[in-house]
């Protein structure tokens with residue numbers, strides 16, 4: 001059988017072109033890919049990162065290839081940074097992608113490790129979603145927020161926010177991911193334990209960022225207009241592996 005590799009999935013997606021799209025954590029991995037993806041579909045992309053210099057090359061590249069992009073300094077665990085960064089931006093689509101992880105066993109996690117994970121991957125998602133949603137509500141403007149979940153807490157947060165904000169025309173949904181090959185994890189997947197894990201993936205390969213395109217465009221765009229609090233697993237059957 002031919003290897004199951006990503007192919008060109010460029011199709012017209014309603015409700016992306018011309019929209020103001022924020023991608024957090026856009027300096028590496030999935031964030032870089034999502035920024036390029038939404039720009040390719042005609043969005044005005046804001047690539048955000050805590051060190052703005054880390055996203056300027058990406059924005060230059062997008063603009064050079066005919067897209068629209070601007071860089072934004074945004075430290076997601078810091079509510080003041082989020083407030084300042086999002087002020088008057090009027091984002092219509094928010095890709096809550098910034099996150100962090102700790103590679104050690106939970107037995108070895110320090111208090112600092114735990115704080116970093118919760119502050120970035122949970123509180124950061126909340127700060128960005130809340131600030132963007134307040135602006136959407138105040139402007140009486142519909143919007144879509146897509147969270148990239150690494151932990152179940154983001155799944156539950158997504159459901160709660162989705163229920164509360166649906167009445168304002170703000171949809172909140174979540175992508176549930178397993179193993180995507182990015183800067184976050186390549187050291188582990190180059191190791192023997194990492195290679196052993198790949199052999200247990202039903203499709204026997206890690207996901208590439210492009211494997212998420214269909215799901216993220218569905219959730220973010222008008223194609224997903226009746227989806228709120230939904231979770232889409234893009235995980236090569238990770239969740240059903242125990243069957």
Ligand SMILES: NC(=O)c1ccc[n+]([C@@H]2O[C@H](COP(=O)([O-])OP(=O)(O)OC[C@H]3O[C@@H](n4cnc5c(N)ncnc54)[C@H](OP(=O)(O)O)[C@@H]3O)[C@@H](O)[C@H]2O)c1
Nearest residue numbers: 025027028029030075076097098099150177179180182184
């Ligand atoms: N890759 C996977 O297999 C996988 C699986 C499940 C879930 N996810 C989730 O998907 C998202 C993207 O993952 P990835 O693999 O692309 O990871 P990545 O390459 O490490 O990218 C994470 C991004 O978040 C940024 N970030 C970290 N702390 C931040 C902060 N305080 N403020 C603003 N930005 C911050 C990072 O920038 P810096 O350079 O500043 O750190 C980076 O741009 C994460 O939320 C991750 O938890 C990934």
